[in-house]
């Protein structure tokens with residue numbers, strides 16, 4: 297029998313064991329009765345290897361399945377503009393100039409599966425995990441700054457509309473996606489950006505990031521302000537036309553991941569500045585939108601974004617599965633000095649992330665190195681699938697996994713001198729199911745259109761035409777109606793190309809779910 301094994305003692309090849317630490321002497325042949333079999337049932341080495349392989353995949357993320365992770369640090373300015381940041385937040389990571397906090401960042405696309413193309417016209421996820429001294433903070437955002445919907449209860453429907461037909465699994469989702477958009481006027485602002493060149497970034501390193509939802513900052517006195525987060529890439533923003541993207545996609549599905557890892561390997565570390573917009577913590581009746589509406593931007597001339605730090609990514613994962621597939625971000629993961637607003641999307645998201653991660657990765661996902669905070673963890677949570685260790689404190693009586701106790705278990709943390717159980721304004725109201733009042737779905741969409749340069753408008757319109765020409769006639773008509781409410785030029789140019797005239801749409805009534813502003817009603821009357 298020929299022995300193909302490399303010479304023993306070759307220093308370039310370390311000897312193999314199984315997961316029990318037993319040496320593996322033969323990784324080529326299963327144990328059999330004679331060289332032609334049959335195989336024996338007690339073949340532990342084969343069974344262990346194969347059954348682990350059978351379980352190599354965990355369910356992919358239900359959204360944002362394709363992505364790439366990198367690690368680095370965040371460095372604080374200690375200020376918000378010219379003011380000390382402590383005036384607005386007591387979050388420790390922001391306080392001192394030059395203070396560094398380790399971060400993990402995962403960039404992703406949204407709709408496609410784990411091996412799908414990174415050239416998709418899709419928002420890019422921009423999720424940052426800060427391993428702070430007070431435990432982890434996750435800022436889970438995107439590269440666009442707004443979103444398609446403003447109430448979390450619509451998210452499963454929205455995502456279904458972006459995924460293949462559940463009967464045929466047919467690849468083109470244009471009819472499904474625009475069916476949903478045509479019935480969701482709040483999506484108009486987002487699609488004006490998504491179908492522009494901004495819808496396909498040139499690189500993860502050359503895209504902005506945003507927290508999108510409205511959060512709060514809390515200072516040492518318990519005073520709160522509303523904030524929005526922006527990441528600005530040092531390399532500037534750069535995007536691809538559909539034609540560029542199609543060419544790249546023909547050759548390479550993982551173009552953005554490769555670009556990120558190549559840059560890090562070359563020492564060309566990507567960097568972003570973190571800026572924060574701020575407003576007082578109230579309803580702001582003077583604005584024509586609600587500060588809790590994630591389909592809106594806060595005008596920068598009124599609420600200027602001011603720098604609070606910078607982020608540098610300087611390390612790629614050592615193992616993709618361990619550090620990118622298993623990393624778990626969530627909007628519920630805040631630290632002292634940061635808080636939730638009542639943004640209905642944010643609240644809904646906060647349930648969804650950890651819920652899906654308990655299913656996708658397992659109930660002990662927070663014990664994995666990439667997810668676990670870099671500070672002491674001591675809980676009374678025990679057991680469950682894949683318990684890696686017990687969260688005890690060295691001084692804790694290991695038998696006491698409950699609190700309160702007088703027999704050596706854990707006790708509640710001391711409260712800092714500035715601790716306040718009650719923060720922010722008082723909220724009251726009746727239980728209800730109602731939309732926000734100031735929907736104003738077309739104004740910012742129109743401003744986006746006007747801000748675009750001619751070539752960008754060309755791209756936007758051509759991308760809409762491409763998708764809408766694959767849609768059913770009633771969907772085309774309703775979309776052209778929305779476009780006229782956004783901007784005549786947009787309605788007319790898309791309508792002309794797909795054979796829908798102003799006459800075809802001018803008598804259409806608003807959707808039953810829609811409340812038009814005075815200005816929008818006026819625009820609608822003028823269509824006729």
Ligand code: HEM
Pocket residue numbers: 356357358359360363402403404420421422423436437438443447448449451506507508509590623624625641644645648649652653656
């Ligand atoms: C991932 C739910 C809205 C950004 C996910 C995942 C779920 C989810 C279930 C998969 C998480 C995992 O398996 O680890 C929701 C719900 C939303 C919502 C219910 C609305 C109610 C948004 C919005 C943004 C966003 C508005 C952008 C601001 C992300 C990102 C990821 C993600 C970046 C990927 C995180 C990673 O890289 O692991 N979302 N999402 N989501 N979501 Fe959302």
